[in-house]
Amino acid sequence: MKKMSNTSRIIIAIGSLALITMFFVPAWSIYLIAPQYPEGLSMQIWLNKITGQVDIINGLNHYIGMKHIEAEMFPEFSFLIYILGFFILFGLAVAFTGSRKLLFIYLVLSVIGGVAALVDFYIWGYKYGHDLDPAAAIKVPGLSYQPPLIGHKKLLNFDSYSYPDTGGWVVVGVTALFFIIWFVEWRKTKKQKQMAHANTKLSATVAFITCLLMGCNPKAEKINLGKDQCAECKMTIVDPRFGAEIVTKKGKVYKFDDTHCIAVFLERRGVELSNIHQTLFVQYNAPGEFVKVKSAEFVVSSQFKSPMGGNAAAFKNAAEARKKSAEIEGSRVTNWATLYNILIK
Numbered sequence: 001m002k003k004m005s006n007t008s009r010i011i012i013a014i015g016s017l018a019l020i021t022m023f024f025v026p027a028w029s030i031y032l033i034a035p036q037y038p039e040g041l042s043m044q045i046w047l048n049k050i051t052g053q054v055d056i057i058n059g060l061n062h063y064i065g066m067k068h069i070e071a072e073m074f075p076e077f078s079f080l081i082y083i084l085g086f087f088i089l090f091g092l093a094v095a096f097t098g099s100r101k102l103l104f105i106y107l108v109l110s111v112i113g114g115v116a117a118l119v120d121f122y123i124w125g126y127k128y129g130h131d132l133d134p135a136a137a138i139k140v141p142g143l144s145y146q147p148p149l150i151g152h153k154k155l156l157n158f159d160s161y162s163y164p165d166t167g168g169w170v171v172v173g174v175t176a177l178f179f180i181i182w183f184v185e186w187r188k189t190k191k192q193k194q195m196a197h198a199n200t201k202l203s204a205t206v207a208f209i210t211c212l213l214m215g216c217n218p219k220a221e222k223i224n225l226g227k228d229q230c231a232e233c234k235m236t237i238v239d240p241r242f243g244a245e246i247v248t249k250k251g252k253v254y255k256f257d258d259t260h261c262i263a264v265f266l267e268r269r270g271v272e273l274s275n276i277h278q279t280l281f282v283q284y285n286a287p288g289e290f291v292k293v294k295s296a297e298f299v300v301s302s303q304f305k306s307p308m309g310g311n312a313a314a315f316k317n318a319a320e321a322r323k324k325s326a327e328i329e330g331s332r333v334t335n336w337a338t339l340y341n342i343l344i345k
Contacts, residue, residue, distance in 0.1 A: 002189065003098030008181045012103070016091025022047060022084055027167035028121075030147055032057065033159045033273040035266045035344075037338040038246075039293055040273075043069070044165055047084060048077040076120065083113070091178075100189075103182050110175050120216040124150050152274070159273055218277045220250040220290055231270065232261035233308055240287035241313065242306045245280045246271060259298070260310035263343035279336075284313035285320060293336050297321035300339065301331035312339055 003009075026044035029052075033040040034104040043052040050071055058068045071077060087110070094102045125146050147153065148162045164172060223245070228237045231254040237243060237259075246254040248271060256262040258283070266273070280290040284299075291314055298312045299321050305311065315321040318333065325331045 004100055004103070004181070004185045005188075008185055009095045009098050012091060012178065015177055016088050016095065017119035018170060018174055019084060019088050019091070021170055022167040023081065025167045025170075026051065026165040026170070029161075029163060029165040031157075031161040033161070033276075034157050035263075035273070038266055038273060038276055038279045038336075045074075046167070047080045050074075055105050073124070078079050087113075100182065100185050103178065103185075106272075107175070107178060107182060108118060110178075114175075118149060125149065141295055163276065171335075218249060219251045220245050220247050220278070220280055221255070222288065223255055223282070228255050230257040230308075231255055231260050232265045233257065234309065239307055241282065241284050242304075242310070243282035244314075245290065247277045247280070248275045249277045250275070251277075258306045258308035258310040259305075259312045259314075259339065260343050261306045263310070263340050266340070267344045281314035281336075284324070287313060291316040296336060298336065298339050299325045299328065299331050299336050300334060300342075301328045303328055303331070310343060312343075 004012075026046050029044040030043045030045075031040045032042075038174075039127055041053045041057055043050060043054055043057055048071075050069060054069055057110045067073070068097055087106075090102075090109075094106055125148075147155070147160050150162055152160075153160045176339065223237055223243050225238055226236060229235065230237055231246075235257055237255060237257040239257065242258055244256040244259065246262065246265070248254075252271075254265065256265065262279075265271075279293040281293065281296050281298075283289045283291050295316060296314045297316075297318045297320070298314055302311055304313050306313075313324070315324065321333045325333050
């Protein structure tokens with residue numbers, strides 16, 4: 001049987017070596033988004049460990065009786081690195097021999113492995129979401145908390161998302177690329193005249209897959225005092241010490257003149273939480289500069305008299321917030337999750 005073209009064999013070798021990145025990046029991500037956490041809580045699953053805001057997620061899940069997530073829950077961590085190593089070596093063998101038959105076997109094993117991984121993840125999710133502690137503080141009869149296998153699911157007031165992370169997309173991209181190579185090579189044996197066209201199609205498809213794996217980086221905008229309007233109350237933003245922004249994943253920017261306005265906007269879902277790229281607040285001590293919601297600390301006091309009565313000033317860290325609070329009698333320091341609950345009451 002005629003071997004595959006050198007171009008296809010080189011791409012297969014590069015694709016196989018690209019799988020090495022799986023040892024250094026997470027394979028899967030689970031995100032939880034709620035108004036209290038507009039930028040979400042994340043958990044990343046690697047080949048042999050779990051990272052992210054697992055402690056916070058475990059603390060939340062404790063109230064509904066779910067088990068604590070820890071690496072020991074996944075016996076797969078003990079052998080996944082060897083399975084990945086097998087596929088890397090197998091792919092290099094395909095590239096070395098140029099055998100289309102071996103490539104087909106590789107793809108069959110990839111599909112079987114992918115299906116097995118999804119079934120295994122579903123079984124884990126089912127047990128995790130259904131096997132609840134009967135003594136849990138919060139009980140909703142008939143309700144389970146199984147996370148979505150892939151995609152989105154509503155769990156109480158949280159939007160839960162589950163999808164491949166960097167490593168997972170690398171596997172998807174490499175496998176898809178190998179499928180395309182196999183198909184192109186199969187067609188080439190039938191119609192030799194399509195060789196040039198097939199290479200052009202392959203290059204275009206590789207570029208398309210690369211584009212899919214690349215993300216954009218939407219940026220915040222400076223608030224133009226006296227010109228920009230609050231997205232919630234429609235008042236002109238004039239006070240440089242207070243303000244906030246929401247930047248969507250598509251780059252749209254919503255500007256606010258007060259913490260009260262952004263809280264109301266989030267509560268009524270003025271923009272879907274899953275579409276938010278970042279949430280920012282104007283620093284009280286540095287007008288014109290922003291601090292991300294995850295880092296922001298707020299001082300709440302009636303003495304601030306912010307435009308719409310939120311009366312909360314944002315600071316870039318807890319030290320600055322405590323220093324300011326010490327200057328104002330009766331003030332208190334808090335974070336956004338707590339402040340949000342206060343503002344929407």
